Amino acid sequence: MKIGVIKAYMLKEFKDLIRSRMIFLVYIMPTLILVMFGYGIKLEVKHSRLIILDHDKSELSYTLINRFEHSKYFNTKVLDITENEALRMIKAAKADIILIIPQSFEKRIFHKDKTEIGAFIDGAFPLRAMTMQSYVQGVVYSMIRDLMERYHIRIKKIEINYRNLFNQSLRDENAIVPGLIGLVLLVAPAILAALLIVKEKEKGTIFNFYSSPVKKSDFLIAKLTPVFLLHSVNIFILLLWALYLFKVPFRGEFWIYWLTSEIYILISLSIGLLVSIVTNRQIVAVILTVIITVIPGFLYSGILMPISSMSKEAYIEAHLFPVMYYNHIIYDTFLIGQGFEAQKNLLYLLILIFYAALLFIIGSALLKKELK
Amino acid sequence: MDLIVNRVSVYYGDKVGIKDACVEAKKEEIIGFIGADGAGKSSLMFAIAGVKRFKGEIIYENYAYHSPKEAEKIKDKLGFMPQGIGLVLYPDLTVDEHLDFFSDIRELKRDEEYWRYRQRLLKMAGLAEFTDRLAKNLSGGMKQKLSLICTLIHRPKLLLLDEPTTGVDPISRQELWEILDENRKKEKSISLVSTAYMSEASKMDRLYLFDDQEIIASGTEKELIDMARDYTYEETECEEGCITFNKRTYSLRPLNAKKAEPTLESLFFVNALKKNKIPPPIQIEPREQKIEIPPIVMEARGLTKRFGDFVADDHIDMVLRRREIVGLLGANGAGKTTFIKMLLGLYPIDEGELYLLGKKISSPEDRQELKSKIGYMSQLFALYKDLTIYENLVYFAKMHGLGMEKALHRIEKLSKGLGFDKYINEFPKDVPLGIKQRFSLAAAILHEPVVLFLDEPTSGVDTVARAQFWKLLHQLKEKWDISILITTHYMSEAEYCDRVVVLKRGRKIADDTPQNLLKRFPNAKSFEEVFLELYKESE
Numbered sequence A: 001m002k003i004g005v006i007k008a009y010m011l012k013e014f015k016d017l018i019r020s021r022m023i024f025l026v027y028i029m030p031t032l033i034l035v036m037f038g039y040g041i042k043l044e045v046k047h048s049r050l051i052i053l054d055h056d057k058s059e060l061s062y063t064l065i066n067r068f069e070h071s072k073y074f075n076t077k078v079l080d081i082t083e084n085e086a087l088r089m090i091k092a093a094k095a096d097i098i099l100i101i102p103q104s105f106e107k108r109i110f111h112k113d114k115t116e117i118g119a120f121i122d123g124a125f126p127l128r129a130m131t132m133q134s135y136v137q138g139v140v141y142s143m144i145r146d147l148m149e150r151y152h153i154r155i156k157k158i159e160i161n162y163r164n165l166f167n168q169s170l171r172d173e174n175a176i177v178p179g180l181i182g183l184v185l186l187v188a189p190a191i192l193a194a195l196l197i198v199k200e201k202e203k204g205t206i207f208n209f210y211s212s213p214v215k216k217s218d219f220l221i222a223k224l225t226p227v228f229l230l231h232s233v234n235i236f237i238l239l240l241w242a243l244y245l246f247k248v249p250f251r252g253e254f255w256i257y258w259l260t261s262e263i264y265i266l267i268s269l270s271i272g273l274l275v276s277i278v279t280n281r282q283i284v285a286v287i288l289t290v291i292i293t294v295i296p297g298f299l300y301s302g303i304l305m306p307i308s309s310m311s312k313e314a315y316i317e318a319h320l321f322p323v324m325y326y327n328h329i330i331y332d333t334f335l336i337g338q339g340f341e342a343q344k345n346l347l348y349l350l351i352l353i354f355y356a357a358l359l360f361i362i363g364s365a366l367l368k369k370e371l372k
Numbered sequence B: 001m002d003l004i005v006n007r008v009s010v011y012y013g014d015k016v017g018i019k020d021a022c023v024e025a026k027k028e029e030i031i032g033f034i035g036a037d038g039a040g041k042s043s044l045m046f047a048i049a050g051v052k053r054f055k056g057e058i059i060y061e062n063y064a065y066h067s068p069k070e071a072e073k074i075k076d077k078l079g080f081m082p083q084g085i086g087l088v089l090y091p092d093l094t095v096d097e098h099l100d101f102f103s104d105i106r107e108l109k110r111d112e113e114y115w116r117y118r119q120r121l122l123k124m125a126g127l128a129e130f131t132d133r134l135a136k137n138l139s140g141g142m143k144q145k146l147s148l149i150c151t152l153i154h155r156p157k158l159l160l161l162d163e164p165t166t167g168v169d170p171i172s173r174q175e176l177w178e179i180l181d182e183n184r185k186k187e188k189s190i191s192l193v194s195t196a197y198m199s200e201a202s203k204m205d206r207l208y209l210f211d212d213q214e215i216i217a218s219g220t221e222k223e224l225i226d227m228a229r230d231y232t233y234e235e236t237e238c239e240e241g242c243i244t245f246n247k248r249t250y251s252l253r254p255l256n257a258k259k260a261e262p263t264l265e266s267l268f269f270v271n272a273l274k275k276n277k278i279p280p281p282i283q284i285e286p287r288e289q290k291i292e293i294p295p296i297v298m299e300a301r302g303l304t305k306r307f308g309d310f311v312a313d314d315h316i317d318m319v320l321r322r323r324e325i326v327g328l329l330g331a332n333g334a335g336k337t338t339f340i341k342m343l344l345g346l347y348p349i350d351e352g353e354l355y356l357l358g359k360k361i362s363s364p365e366d367r368q369e370l371k372s373k374i375g376y377m378s379q380l381f382a383l384y385k386d387l388t389i390y391e392n393l394v395y396f397a398k399m400h401g402l403g404m405e406k407a408l409h410r411i412e413k414l415s416k417g418l419g420f421d422k423y424i425n426e427f428p429k430d431v432p433l434g435i436k437q438r439f440s441l442a443a444a445i446l447h448e449p450v451v452l453f454l455d456e457p458t459s460g461v462d463t464v465a466r467a468q469f470w471k472l473l474h475q476l477k478e479k480w481d482i483s484i485l486i487t488t489h490y491m492s493e494a495e496y497c498d499r500v501v502v503l504k505r506g507r508k509i510a511d512d513t514p515q516n517l518l519k520r521f522p523n524a525k526s527f528e529e530v531f532l533e534l535y536k537e538s539e
Ligand SMILES: Nc1ncnc2c1ncn2[C@@H]1O[C@H](COP(=O)(O)OP(=O)(O)OP(=O)(O)O)[C@@H](O)[C@H]1O
Pocket: B133, B137, B138, B139, B140, B141, B142, B167, B307, B310, B312, B330, B331, B332, B333, B334, B335, B336, B337, B338, B339, B379
């Protein structure tokens, strides 16, 4: 390892990144993806078609219906049909939400008994479904709050029982945002790493490496270290967005999040390296990287679908991609906080390390100091 | 022998780059690679530089290598500059940063000697005042010279330069050869240099002549010239099986004419005859659409361009008449490309007035309707890499609003006329430079313009192709009444122009016919010397 050579190459890389304005991309893209998709969850959904089956027909149930009717978010219809008929309407895409107010709803509330409102939400589009769910929640909660004030009663615990049709695992944004971090940190460093190498191939400056005594390993270190360092900053930026913009709780330990993310970036870098070996054009490199990172990043991250409910083939595939392992640990650090006390997390970390090492070794073995 | 290249072949897939090449060189020798475009010079350079897989054996200082991997061992002694303007430069680094980078990756010590040498290289390249300029803001020739000095900075013992003087002005070329000469004496280095300037052959110890992926001859300049002696005649009428160019006629059959003294360029014509590759006679047909052309096609009055404090073009006046070929000459960075770009509207004009086809140009709208009357070929061929040559041409035709049928007809005519029809389905990067140049010209004239701006169209192009190219330009002038403004660093080409304009550091220092200029300097043996005198005079 020749420190001087690596330093010279790295200095050049940094200057180039800054002067070609690529540096903006490095910091804007990840944030953009997170905020865009993150807000996708919060996006207003107006005029969802709500069908209410009122089995109570009490004053309280009317109040509740009234509130829905006055909300711009819902197109409310109160129908006298059976639950099954209503469900069929969702299936036929004629309704988005079904709300079932049970018999003696009012009575039970005033008797401080447990009662349930049933809500069925069309989960075909998870983000939309989630939004609708939160609106329903909002209307019900606000009514109950008013009730408590008006009648000076205390309702200790309200439970709203949701069943998201067709996609039972729908999670709230607390779970989506960490998943997005897993996606972003897989895509962005890979693209940058691939670009830094392919750019030289496309332009011709790669000859400077081919025809000089610069070692392959030194070249790789010089190319990948800047990407690693730059994107390490993104680990923190993304965390800040998650905590302060999306208000995701953070129950685990920071160092676990950090360490795992750094290793994950190494995996991403190695993917970029592999892409740069098979391509000669920047645009191809970007597209190829996006395809091989975004698709598994989305599909197998557990954002769209929980791994456990996947078909068998998909289940195996999910385990082939590093995304799942990373997301598992990240969910834990954000939402649960077991850390490495849970054996599974530790195992998954080791798997990630193995991935990083394997991909990097393959990449550097395939990199040749010669023209194709 | 210190370098032995033993039956080396290079393949690109199933395409041959060079076959069974054998080259030998001793320390201190400068070896020249000459030959037509695409003959295999670069491929052999790739093999020797160890950047491309090859068959055969190369032995350098008793170390034999057979693959890029084995060649790693010699790379600290190697200096390799591949062909292509600014290819190995980083657009966003300055001149100084380039030298730093190239010194650092070679782990050079920064002693007094180093700085002295570095300063010399910068002076030679004419870059000493521009050390803070980004590579992307350098002129074509300045880029080329920067690549060159970056290759020389570590004083390589085995120097491989692939057309280092392409696009480099005559003054810098002289200085470059001085440096090469000094380097070989001081470092006892071997230099392999390919060149398209045959006048440089006299500076080389031995030459290898490449043709059709093979080395077909080698020897000193004199020995090679002698090979053409039997076939070189003074210009004469000749029906078939011969080529006439630049006051000489070449024929394999004995001609009833006086023999003429051959030059190295003659060898290329003779060789083309031997291989039965007589370039097809160019036949430009009359314009499909007749148009009225005003007597003055372009007039510039005091055109000025500044980049910050730097004045690239300083109050330049110029007239281009109908049916006139004007050569725009000048050292690297003199402001030729910048001037043409102002004419085209690619750079805004900072000061001065411009008239095109009798119309004053003051806004982009003024240019809009003139677009169809102007053809342009840039210094760095502006071709789409992902389209084949054919597709590129169709694209250009469409851009000019030609109908499909008309476009295809013209493309066929031009590709045959310019002799690149057999390459038409290849990608630009896979064809020799001379071919690229021809079809770039085709792209520029597809829409039958009235005026052509050509920026170094012949740089790096081989002798025969260049001769062809000039014949073509003259035909365009004759048959289409076209006017041409052309830049070049081949001073011999100045003589094919009706008039030349010489720029120096953004100022016009001469504007006259080549004949008058030659008369003004009776001692000059060639136009190159006239040029050097002009530059000296204006000091
Ligand atoms: N964008 C820019 N910023 C700063 N300087 C520039 C820019 N573009 C060109 N120049 C400078 O203007 C001068 C003239 O450049 P130009 O390209 O016109 O030279 P040229 O005569 O065409 O030279 P060559 O023979 O090398 O092609 C050079 O010194 C160049 O570095």
